[in-house]
Amino acid sequence: MSEATKLWYFENVDLFEILCPRKTPGLEEKHEPNVFAKDEFIYFPDEQSMNIYMIADGRVKIGTYSDDGKEIVKAILTKGEIFGELALAGEEKRTDFAQAMNTNTRVCPMTVDNLQDLMKDNQALNLKIFKILGFRLRKMERRIESLVFKDARTRIVEFLKEMAEEKGQKVGFEMMIKNHLTHKDIASLTGTSRQTVTTVMNELREENVITFDRRRILIRDMAKLT
Numbered sequence: 001m002s003e004a005t006k007l008w009y010f011e012n013v014d015l016f017e018i019l020c021p022r023k024t025p026g027l028e029e030k031h032e033p034n035v036f037a038k039d040e041f042i043y044f045p046d047e048q049s050m051n052i053y054m055i056a057d058g059r060v061k062i063g064t065y066s067d068d069g070k071e072i073v074k075a076i077l078t079k080g081e082i083f084g085e086l087a088l089a090g091e092e093k094r095t096d097f098a099q100a101m102n103t104n105t106r107v108c109p110m111t112v113d114n115l116q117d118l119m120k121d122n123q124a125l126n127l128k129i130f131k132i133l134g135f136r137l138r139k140m141e142r143r144i145e146s147l148v149f150k151d152a153r154t155r156i157v158e159f160l161k162e163m164a165e166e167k168g169q170k171v172g173f174e175m176m177i178k179n180h181l182t183h184k185d186i187a188s189l190t191g192t193s194r195q196t197v198t199t200v201m202n203e204l205r206e207e208n209v210i211t212f213d214r215r216r217i218l219i220r221d222m223a224k225l226t
Contacts, residue, residue, distance in 0.1 A: 036058075038101065038105070040105075041098065042099065042107060045097055048092070049084065049091045052082060052084045053098070054080070055079050055082075055106075057102075058079070058101065058102035059077065060078075062076075062083055062097070062098055073189055076180075076185055085132060085133060115129075139162075146190075152190070153196075155191065156192060157204075157225060160177075160204075160217065164177055175218070179212065183197040184197075207224075210225070
């Protein structure tokens with residue numbers, strides 16, 4: 001896993017200790033546990049951008065709505081990942097929504113002011129935060145390009161490769177991804193249908209390129225995943 005992708009996924013790193021106010025000296029008393037039920041919204045579009053969040057447990061969907069009311073899913077994030085970070089970049093009102101996807105989804109909020117105070121004295125934290133912002137911007141640009149110029153199969157295959165590069169674990173010559181996404185989730189993130197995702201995944205399995213179940217996706221050969 002590259003250094004850039006390590007900065008994107010924080011399951012066990014110091015950043016979790018920093019961004020969870022319960023673990024930050026001087027902020028413990030100000031922090032109320034934030035627990036959300038499945039499908040409960042953490043924030044809506046047009047709300048004031050006051051906090052940045054770290055996921056302590058569960059999954060969070062980030063998305064928006066088209067002019068005709070259709071939901072557009074931008075990201076599905078898991079434990080250790082942050083969201084709402086555009087508040088730090090000057091966003092005054094939310095353009096997206098954030099919604100809990102699991103029962104008892106727990107998130108740690110930190111105000112922009114508190115985070116900026118921490119960043120003043122922590123150059124390493126500054127670097128990590130700005131690399132996250134840059135990495136997410138590049139990721140969104142790639143996704144837009146993919147939606148415009150690439151067919152459904154290519155989008156799904158490239159999504160699997162991206163997941164492997166960001167969150168995969170090397171197992172011998174194979175790459176294992178702990179699977180927290182349903183076929184419907186993958187369809188939402190690739191601009192395809194659930195049926196198309198199922199068809200492409202089954203084709204890749206028949207070609208012995210991948211195998212999968214509800215808990216994991218195992219890529220047998222990254223070079224053949226094309």
